[in-house]
Amino acid sequence: MSTLQAGRSAPQLTFRQKLSNFDYKASPYFYISPFFIMFAVLGLFPIIYTVNVSLYDWHLLKGQGDFVGLKNFELTLNDPMFWNAFFNTFSIFLLSAVPQLIMATIIAAVLDQAIRASTFWRMTVLLPYIAAPVAVAVIFTQIFNQHGGPIAGALEALDLPEIRWGFDPFPSHLAIATMVNWRWTGYNALILLAAMQAIPRDVYESAALDGAGRVRRFRSITIPMIRPTMIFVVITSTIGGLQIFTEPTLFDPASYGGANRQFQTIVLYLYEMAFPRRDFGRAAATAWILFLIVILVGLVNYALSRMIATQDIKNVRPPKASSHRAIGGSK
Amino acid sequence: MTVKLSRRTASVAAIAGSAALILSGCSSTDNGGSSDKPITLTITTFGTMGIDVNYAAYEKENPGIKIEATNLADGGAGRDDAYAKIAAGTGLSDVVAIEEGWLSTIAAVSDAFVDLRDHGIEDTKDQWLDWKYKQGTDAEGRVFGAGLDIGPQGLCFRGDLFEAAGLPGDREGFAAAIGGEDATWESFFEFGQQYTAASGKAFYHNPSFMWNSFVNQQEEGYYKKDGVTLNIEGNEAMKAQLDLIVENANIGAGLGGWGVGEQAKNDEFAVYVCPSWMLGVVSGYYDAGTTGTGWDFADVLPGGAANWGGAFLGVSESSEHKEEAAKLALWLAAPAQQAAAFEAAGPFPSTIEGQELVADSTSAFFNDAPVGQIFTNRAKGVVAQVKGEEDSVIQDNVFGPVLDRISQGEITDGDTAWNEAITLLNQLVP
DSSP, X not given: OOHHHHHHSOOOOOHHHHHHHHHHHHHHHHHHHHHHHHIIIIIIHHHHHHHHHHTEEEXXXXXXEEEOTTHHHHHHHTOHHHXXXXXXXXXXXXXXXXXXXXXXXXXXXXXXXXXXXXXXHXXXXXXXXXXXXXXXXXXXXXXXXXXXXXXXXXXXXXXXXXXXXXXXXXXXXXXXXXXXXXHHHHHHHHHHHHHXXXXXXXHHHHHHHTTOOHHHXXXXXXXXXXXXXXXXXXXXXXXHHHTOOHHHHHHSTTTTSSTTOTTOOHHHHXXXXXXXXXXXXXXXXXXXXXXXXXXXXXXXXXXXXXXXXXXXXXXXXXXXXXXXXXXXXXX | OHHHHHXXXXXXXXXXXXXXXXXXXXXXXXXXXXXXBOEEEEEEEESSOOGGGGHHHHXXXXXXXXXXXXXXXXXXXXHHHHHHHHHHTOOOOSEEEEEGGGHHHHHHTGGGBOOGGGGTGGGGGGGBOHHHHHHTBOTTSOBOOEEOEEOBEEEEEEHHHHHHTTSOOSHHHHHHXXXXXXXXXXXXXXXXXXXXXXXXXXXXXXXXXXXXXXXXXXXXXXXXXXXXXXOOTTOHHHHHHHHHHHHTGGGBOOOOSSOOHHHHHTTOOOEEEEETTHHXXXXXXXXXXXXXXXXXXXXXXXXXXXXXXXXXXXXXXXXXXXXXXXXXXXXXXXXXXXXXXXXXXXXXXXXXXXXXXXXXXXXXXXXXXXXXXXXXXXXXXOOOOOOOTTHHHIIIIIIHHHHHHHHTTSOXXXXXXXXXXXXXXXXXXX
């Protein structure tokens, strides 16, 4: 046979070789499949099924009713209680996410210094995260108890006016945000710390040689170089913050976010709609509206955190690629 | 819609049932356990129902049965838990406590519970108060709940505090001071004003208790007798009562909800409207066995007799041991056990014989008050109101917030209060 023909017809593979080929190509997919199978069953299916539910008149106990199209979305968006929950959620979200991320970054920067017993301190900041959220909420609810809690006692001792933590909107948001901050600041600090640890030390050294002080190095090197991690932390805090449920629920377990819905969040509104009010269709619609809100806010935050970090990075001369590599090798 | 539910429930039950068969090696014949193969029956209750004192006795009498009990904080928690599990078609305990406030919702999906007529409830039908038995029966005549307690109401009060304020502090004296059998809400609040003026302390902890009692006293509550038509807008009596509550907000302590034990111990308020099951809540604020706290119980209710609440026991259709579970539920709802629960926590029996059994009982916690006799008196002429499907939503989420704001001094006139309630009503119950 000519070489041309030989080239055309592939050499006959043995079964073993075929199997090996197949193994080479397909195995990775099998390795990663457990996650995707789990996700399809426990994640994707409920998400899609929720769309289906949201389009029907769906009574919690009696089940599926008539097809109503987008009426559930319309009703929810026209419900003042939804918007009340919406504003409460954002209020609590801002009161928790912003101070939390600032504190976490500062704590991470401090832990990033050469301090004694660094592992001890790093573990300590994670302790609040280990505590069960329910326990945290119960303890803080006692601390903020308007009638005889320690804060109320301190205010009374100082002759300051009483604060109605459980009744007035802003104080209740503050109390709930405190629980969230207490729990999550250390967690975020550790993630940011990991990112800071990955910054080549030589960059700091050369900046120091150039006369940059601590603050300047933090602002112009640390912040820009942990940008991807910062974006990750911002996005996860956004998702968590907008879905906040445990803390406001336990702040007053007898109601769904306060007797007057002073601290009813969107998820609590959803819960109230689904269970005591038994309107599953509208609860599903609310879930989808929340989903869209989270995506929207996530995108805005992504853009914002990119912008802020990029502006900063413009002010500093990026380290040369070669020095990068050298450090990467030596460290 | 109902057909759909039954089918879903049936299939889930079938799956659960077959899983159970496989797990138990196909030996589950539902004939009751034996001591070497015990059957575990789960039961979910809420609040202080007192029936838990009977579990040990039942286990002892029935060696093959083990009872696994869950008690939820209050009726609201019980409601949400039951709804979620009925919706899921699985997860309900074998025996489930149902509160009167959400009974009508359960009645609409009563096929989630077994018909107790299949388990012989009709044989003992006559032991219950007539209306109590009817409440646990749905439109098709299925009996889905065995009556447990009823909620006739008296007044829990702090005799020591009244006496310190120069007011009558003994049971008869206090009852007489607010008008005895002719006591009205006006005369009750008048007494409260005197108390607050003399002592400088709040009279009651939260107006929602007065409100609920008042609504329960009416012939028709949030719903008309048909259980479907709302009875709120344009209801002059309700409006007037809300006005009265606003006028007397100054003698309230502005405390919320049920968990006010610390404040009770600190003498921050002096009176509770006490349906029978409330006795357990009040004594529960103190350590077990505590007496001499100053709490007492009076044979009086402003505005006349009323029933507030009362529970039922249902057996879930998804139970693996329906026969055994029904047996347990009917036993727990029998007169002797109702009486034992009353002695333990105060819920007043819904059976005639049960009431006779407790007629002479006294409560050491409430200054040796003859609670059995008082509740027997308070239960005279009581007939439960017809509750509608959204009754508990209206109580908790329409009037609850408004009363809360009144007690916090945020609403100071009756018209505003009423209008806010109507606005909420229209938003929540369209």
